[in-house]
Amino acid sequence: MRYVKWAVLAIIVVTLGSFLHYSLPQHDVVRVVGTYQERQDLNDWTRIFWSSPDDQSGTLSSRDVQFIQTIRTNGKPMVYRNEDTGWRWPPYFKFDTASLQTEADDLKSTADAPKWAVVTHYGWRNELISIFPNAVGIRAVEGPDVTIIPWFNIFFFAFLLFLVVLLRRMWLQFRERMVDPALADAGEAWDSVEARAENARKEARGFFGRMGAWLNTWRAKK
Template structure:
């Protein structure tokens, strides 16, 4: 049971971590090299990694998606999709795909004259499943060594930690006031029943002992 408990807790922790890692905004310092549009098939399970714009039906099996190609300071390629999130999850309320694509096009640069930008995005890049993070914002920065403090993540995670702390306090108080007294009453009742059973057993043994002694008085004494 101990191993099963820790296995379940570990799986739950990984699921929660994966959810927040996918959903919360991340920042990449990159240099934009190209923008393009490509038709994507949405007829398999990987559809969950694509947005569902409010102006498009969910029954579509393919649609045109805009992409932003970039390179980081180490020369590693980064590819982002550029899709509206609308009123759907995650709640970024992004409706400016066309504007963001225009900004990305305007910020393109070469390795000889780099223009570094911070791309805010959510999601994962997986080459095997052809999934791409969704860019939600682009901002020019001074250079590739700029540090972006994730204030949004800090505020959200701090708030969630506070909520969990308060829920735990409420649970502990509820258990102390409502559950623990009931358990103590049950334990006391059980101890009382156990004590009564011991007394009844001792009493039965006493009665049986006296009965056997009485029977012994009826035994005939040996003749001399």
């Protein structure tokens, strides 16, 4: 059972960690090299990694999606999709896809005269199943060595830690006031039941013992 407990705990931690890693904002220092729009066929399970059709034109199975092509500081390419999130999850409330695409176009540059920018995004890039992180913001920076402090993530995890500590203290107080007394009462009640059962067994043994002794006296008379 201990292995099952740790396995369940590991599954919960991995699932929660993956969910947070996908949903929380991330920041990449990049050089924008191009933008384009492409028709995407979203007729398989990977549609969960794209925005809802309620927030985009077209249908669930096929619609136009805008993309931003970039080169990261290590020279590797990174492509972002540019879709509105609307009022859905994750709650970025993004409605400015066209404006973001225009800002990205304005930041295009070449390797000889680079312009560096920070792209804020959520999601994952996977070439095997063709999924892309969704860009939610872009801004110019002075150079590739800029320091980015993820303030939102810091405050989020600080709040999450505070919430966990608060819930743990509430549970400990609840257990001290309600659960432990109830278990103690149940234990006392069980002890009382066992005591009564033991007394009943003793009385039964005494009764049957007296009956046996009385029967023996009749056998002796015969």
